[in-house]
Amino acid sequence: MAKHRVGVLISGRGSNMASLVAAARAPDCPYEIVLVASDKPDAAGLAHAAEQGIATFAHSPRGIPKAEYEAAIDGALRNAGVETIALAGYMRLLSADFVAKWRDRIVNIHPSLLPAYKGLDTHARAIAAGDAEAGCSVHVVTEELDAGSVLAQARVPILPDDTADILAARVLVEEHRLYPQTLAEFVTR
Numbered sequence: 001m002a003k004h005r006v007g008v009l010i011s012g013r014g015s016n017m018a019s020l021v022a023a024a025r026a027p028d029c030p031y032e033i034v035l036v037a038s039d040k041p042d043a044a045g046l047a048h049a050a051e052q053g054i055a056t057f058a059h060s061p062r063g064i065p066k067a068e069y070e071a072a073i074d075g076a077l078r079n080a081g082v083e084t085i086a087l088a089g090y091m092r093l094l095s096a097d098f099v100a101k102w103r104d105r106i107v108n109i110h111p112s113l114l115p116a117y118k119g120l121d122t123h124a125r126a127i128a129a130g131d132a133e134a135g136c137s138v139h140v141v142t143e144e145l146d147a148g149s150v151l152a153q154a155r156v157p158i159l160p161d162d163t164a165d166i167l168a169a170r171v172l173v174e175e176h177r178l179y180p181q182t183l184a185e186f187v188t189r
Contacts, residue, residue, distance in 0.1 A: 003032040004187040007082035009073070009090035010038050014045020015172065016088035016109055016179055021052050023180030030188045035080040037073055039092050055080060061092065070098045084187055087141065088179070096143040106141035107186055109179045111171050113153055114139055118146035123171065124164040133157050134167055136175045138182040152182040 003024075008017045014036070021033050036049035041058035049056050057076040061069040077085065087108040099106065112122035114137040126134040135155040140148035154174035158167060 004030055005034045005081050005083045006031045006086055006183065006187070007035040007037060007077045007080060007084075008033055008049075008086045008088050010036060010043055010045040010088050011040050011091040012043055012045060012089050014043065014048055014088060016175055017045050017086075018048055019176035020086060020088065020180050020183060021049070021054065023184070029180075030184050031084070035077060035082060037076055039069075039073075039090070045089075066095055067097070070095055074098065074101060084183075085141075086179070086183055093145065094141065099141060099143050104140060107151065107183060108139055108141050108146075108148075109175050110137050110139060110146050111168065111175065112146075113137060113155065114146055114150050121164070123167040127158060127162060127164060127167065131158055134171055136171050136178060138179055138186075151186060152178055154178045 008020060010017050017036055023029055024032050033054050035055050035057060036046060037057040038046055039061050041060055046056045046058055059069065059072045083105065085102055085106040087106065112126065113135045117125045123134060133155045135153055137153045138151045139146065140151065142148040154177065156170050156174055
């Protein structure tokens with residue numbers, strides 16, 4: 001039986017992408033990663049994907065209109081036969097037009113317990129607020145930032161000596177566990 005075709009968008013090292021790729025190797029995994037695309041041609045995650053035999057696409061958005069840049073990404077995804085997009089550390093906001101074209105077929109991993117701490121600096125904000133726990137959420141991407149339906153969450157206690165970096169490292173372990181599992185459930189729903 002054919003596996004569900006997933007494209008992953010990254011902007012950096014691609015550790016969550018790597019966890020998705022590793023999970024996809026299992027014979028019972030319902031998805032395969034068919035393309036890793038980035039807005040940063042020098043993103044470290046692109047090299048990892050290429051080493052794993054996965055097609056890559058990189059296109060810098062600098063100096064071109066957002067619609068033109070997104071059309072290039074959209075074309076690469078469609079040419080690869082992508083059915084679902086997984087955002088994995090992709091640091092660009094997608095336009096409403098792009099999201100509409102892929103409605104209910106884009107998921108994201110976010111380093112907070114949504115709806116708390118949408119956007120950036122989630123770990124520092126959770127520590128500053130005196131929260132007892134932080135975590136991560138996998139959600140459906142909508143036009144509104146980090147506002148789509150939450151599919152799954154993992155919780156991590158905030159310890160007294162935590163810094164944002166220390167907490168981020170512990171949350172990342174949970175992201176790597178949660179994202180592949182949730183993506184597998186999402187593509188078979």
